[in-house]
Amino acid sequence: MLPLYLLSIPRSGSTLAQRILASHKDVVTVAEPWLLIPYLYTLKKKGVYAEYSHKILSEALEDFFHYLPNGKDDYLHSIREFTLGLYRKAAKIEVKYFLDKSPRYHLVVEDIITLFPEGKFIFLWRNPLAVAASVLNWSDGKWNFHFQIDLFKGLANLIAAYDAHSNLAISVRYEDLLINPRDEWERILNYLDLPFDPDLLSRFSDVQLRGRMGDPHVSHAVYQDVSTEPLDKWKNVLRNPFRKAWCRRYLRWIGAERLNVMGYNLDELLNTLNSIPSSPRYLxxxxxxxxxxxxxxxxxxxxxxxxxxxxxxxxxxxxxx
CATH class of the missing domain: 1.20.5 (Single alpha-helices involved in coiled-coils or other helix-helix interfaces)
Incomplete structure (x- = not known):
């Protein structure tokens, strides 16, 4: 069984994509494992606050590596085998892929690609303006500060990783999955060396991903089929001057070059944003x-x-x- 990673920042349509993939007979998945993050973070001196002092733990591990025949490589190999073993146990049946969709894998994406060279990696992008609007909707229309790590560091990490490993991965835009689902999913499954079945695009509505993680809004009751309805919803959310000004700064921070990697054009996004009528609501x-x-x-x-x-x-x- 091979590991398959669906890599994106939150609110990018990954749950819908996961359910479509999970409806294929050769793919097994669970809601969101978040399995690799704590183990790969043992190698990082920053980013963790803990009672045991994470920096000291990281330094102690570095000393421990000197006693291993192959040093740090032995430690990483053990993490790899441990992870693959748990994937097999969670799958319960023999399939070609175990799909791990854990949004904050963007923090360790480079480590994951290095750890699983035989793996498959789907990078899923979404219009950054739509992501920002979805973040606000996630918090009942209020400005949400819990996603800063995703919108900035996470997105930058994913773009850099895809740019460096595009020969191993596939890049997909959420908008294309909704506008042209058949061709896009045929392309994705071709990358995975799996046969395309058009029924995937309707059968996914029966997939139930149990667990507390993931998007509870993407449920059997909400989406029965692939629809373009979500594509323009973001325009109603980003109407007030404060949100529009923040989004302009955000787009310019991402920059034209990184947006091009994702498949978007900076000027087009700015023009669309500027064309939205302003409203004082929520200002x-x-x-x-x-x-x-x-x-x-x-x-x-x-x-x-x-x-x-x-x-x-x-x-x-x-x-x-």
Whole structure:
């Protein structure tokens, strides 16, 4: 069994793509394993806050590698075999591919491609403006600061990885999957060396991905077939001046070159954004949430709260001395 990775940032249509792939008899998947992230992050000195001190753990592992016959390669090989073994157990049946769709694999995408050279990698892109709008809809129309890591670092990582390994991977646009599903899925399955069955585009509605991860909105009740209806929804979300100004800066941050890798044109996206009629709806709320989000993201309130709780416990234990 071969590993298959569907790589994208969140809100890019990956759950729909996963369900269509899962309806093929030679593909097995589960909702979102997130399996590889903690193991590959043991090799990183930054990016993890933990009680055990992650930086020290990483340094201790580096020392441990000196005792292994092939050093760090032995450690990576063990992670690889451990992962493939769990894929086989989760699959339960013999199939050609186990599909692992875990959106934040964008943080370790280069490591995954190196670890599984025999694997298949589908890079799924979506119009960045539609992604931004979907992020807002995900939080009931309020400015959402939880996806900063995905919109910036995640997208940059995926573009760099695809640019470096395009000979091993396939690039797909979400919009093309909706506008021209038959040709696009035939192209994808050809890359996977699997026969194309047109019934995949209707049979996927019966696929149930159990688990707490993934997109609960993409359910049997919502999508019975592939529809172009989502393509223009984002325009109704990005109407107020604050959102439009943020999106202009975001597009320029991505830049024309990286957008070209994804299959989009900077000027066309800017022109479309500028043509949307403006509305004051959510303007005050967005500004307030943006300020709060800036504080939350840069101070990482979750760590601050953890520290305050730890201080309270420490004070109760030692405050009497």
């Amino acid at each position: 005050v709320s967005d500004i307030m949430h943006f300020v709060f989000g800036f504080i939350y993201y840069n101070l990482d309130i979750r760590i601050v709260i953890h520290k305050l709780r730890a201080f309270y416990t420490w004070f109760r234990m030692h405050g009497h001395t």
